[in-house]
Amino acid sequence: MVDAPERSVSDADEEIMRATYRALREHGYADLTIKRIAAEYGKSTAAIHYHYETKDDLLAAFLEYILDRFVAAIHDVETTDPERRLDLLLDKLLVDAEDHYDLLVAMLEMRSQAPYKEAFGERFRRNDEYVRYLLRTVIDDGIAEGVFADADAERVASALMTIVDGARTRAAVLEDPTELAAARRVTDEYVTATLLADES
Amino acid sequence: MVDAPERSVSDADEEIMRATYRALREHGYADLTIKRIAAEYGKSTAAIHYHYETKDDLLAAFLEYILDRFVAAIHDVETTDPERRLDLLLDKLLVDAEDHYDLLVAMLEMRSQAPYKEAFGERFRRNDEYVRYLLRTVIDDGIAEGVFADADAERVASALMTIVDGARTRAAVLEDPTELAAARRVTDEYVTATLLADES
DNA sequence: AGCTTCTTACTAACCGATCAATCAATTCCG
DNA sequence: CGGAATTGATTGATCGGTTAGTAAGAAGCT
Numbered sequence: 001m002v003d004a005p006e007r008s009v010s011d012a013d014e015e016i017m018r019a020t021y022r023a024l025r026e027h028g029y030a031d032l033t034i035k036r037i038a039a040e041y042g043k044s045t046a047a048i049h050y051h052y053e054t055k056d057d058l059l060a061a062f063l064e065y066i067l068d069r070f071v072a073a074i075h076d077v078e079t080t081d082p083e084r085r086l087d088l089l090l091d092k093l094l095v096d097a098e099d100h101y102d103l104l105v106a107m108l109e110m111r112s113q114a115p116y117k118e119a120f121g122e123r124f125r126r127n128d129e130y131v132r133y134l135l136r137t138v139i140d141d142g143i144a145e146g147v148f149a150d151a152d153a154e155r156v157a158s159a160l161m162t163i164v165d166g167a168r169t170r171a172a173v174l175e176d177p178t179e180l181a182a183a184r185r186v187t188d189e190y191v192t193a194t195l196l197a198d199e200s
Numbered sequence: 201m202v203d204a205p206e207r208s209v210s211d212a213d214e215e216i217m218r219a220t221y222r223a224l225r226e227h228g229y230a231d232l233t234i235k236r237i238a239a240e241y242g243k244s245t246a247a248i249h250y251h252y253e254t255k256d257d258l259l260a261a262f263l264e265y266i267l268d269r270f271v272a273a274i275h276d277v278e279t280t281d282p283e284r285r286l287d288l289l290l291d292k293l294l295v296d297a298e299d300h301y302d303l304l305v306a307m308l309e310m311r312s313q314a315p316y317k318e319a320f321g322e323r324f325r326r327n328d329e330y331v332r333y334l335l336r337t338v339i340d341d342g343i344a345e346g347v348f349a350d351a352d353a354e355r356v357a358s359a360l361m362t363i364v365d366g367a368r369t370r371a372a373v374l375e376d377p378t379e380l381a382a383a384r385r386v387t388d389e390y391v392t393a394t395l396l397a398d399e400s
Numbered sequence: 401a402g403c404t405t406c407t408t409a410c411t412a413a414c415c416g417a418t419c420a421a422t423c424a425a426t427t428c429c430g
Numbered sequence: 431c432g433g434a435a436t437t438g439a440t441t442g443a444t445c446g447g448t449t450a451g452t453a454a455g456a457a458g459c460t
Contacts, residue, residue: 047407050404050405055450165366166366169369173314183359186362189394246418
């Protein structure tokens with residue numbers, strides 16, 4: 001009953017995910033090897049294989065882990081006021097990414113492998129649908145409350161996500177984090193033009 | 201004088217570029233090996249190394265080759281009417297990409313390696329600046345001719361490129377080519393709202 | 401004692417790159 | 431003109447290195 005330390009059964013798993021995270025930021029996805037993950041883990045490569053049969057299994061688990069963290073981060077936007085909530089969501093999607101440039105690059109690498117790794121594609125699509133759902137919902141709420149003009153919430157959400165992904169890709173590829181802040185202003189312009197175009 | 205065949209000095213180079221292009225579309229950048237390029241080339245791997253010292257050299261040459269083709273394609277937009285020219289440029293950037301999905305994916309892979317391969321980053325930045333110059337110029341021309349409303353051409357061009365890159369990333373990652381056409385409509389909306397907002 | 405966890409040592413496959421050797425075409429020279 | 435020398439292009443074999451994954455047994459915990 002002395003479960004005080006409460007090192008849960010999958011305690012090692014959590015540490016391996018963290019080690020993978022560090023190795024990924026340090027070496028990038030293309031140069032992410034089991035050896036390097038093991039080095040961060042502080043144990044042998046075989047120890048990794050004890051917990052995860054194949055590298056693919058580990059990577060799939062890691063993608064689950066990292067996207068769950070992302071969802072958790074975006075989930076703590078609790079404001080219900082539609083205009084404020086949309087602002088905060090876009091901040092999470094664009095502004096917060098500035099502090100994690102290495103991760104931004106690595107995630108772009110992983111995303112570029114989606115067409116070749118079905119597990120990746122599936123998980124990225126699911127995440128995409130979740131974000132789209134959040135955006136569509138807040139927009140629809142705003143329309144229902146009358147603070148947003150009548151608009152096609154689905155299309156507006158898609159447009160915003162395209163801008164978000166464009167900014168992330170450009171920030172990573174051009175090694176220019178200011179792309180994110182610039183895109184944040186574009187989303188504001190877009191929101192103002194399409195959702196706040198009141199003819200009062 | 202009988203230079204009829206005219207197999208130019210760098211004839212082999214051209215064929216290797218084409219072989220690389222085929223191998224890239226077929227296997228993707230991550231799985232692009234000299235062996236696979238040689239297979240497409242129809243000769244041995246050593247034959248590749250005879251023409252290009254290292255794999256990096258070959259890849260740098262290929263990126264030059266493929267981006268030169270892109271520039272050539274975008275260059276044949278000769279219309280001078282600003283509104284029409286902007287439309288055609290955006291068509292080249294978004295609509296035409298639909299026919300080359302495999303290349304779209306591979307180019308995203310290569311772009312994601314820009315932070316690790318300075319030669320890539322440099323070349324991608326140069327290409328980016330060229331596209332930005334084209335867009336800025338056509339917008340400034342339109343403003344000068346009075347067909348576009350007064351606007352910050354640099355910022356509008358950046359916004360359009362963010363949308364373009366977002367659509368390309370999403371089309372590749374989500375394996376959904378319709379993202380491109382959808383983004384094309386967003387650019388139209390954006391152009392209408394920022395450049396054609398005449399209060400006649 | 402017995403189960404979980406881990407290490408050491410290993411394999412098989414693949415990678416980019418290098419090597420000497422070969423062949424065909426071209427150039428040089430008497 | 432014609433043989434000799436040179437050059438460009440290519441092959442097959444191989445090298446050193448790295449990869450993911452495996453096998454067998456030791457350590458440690460309960």
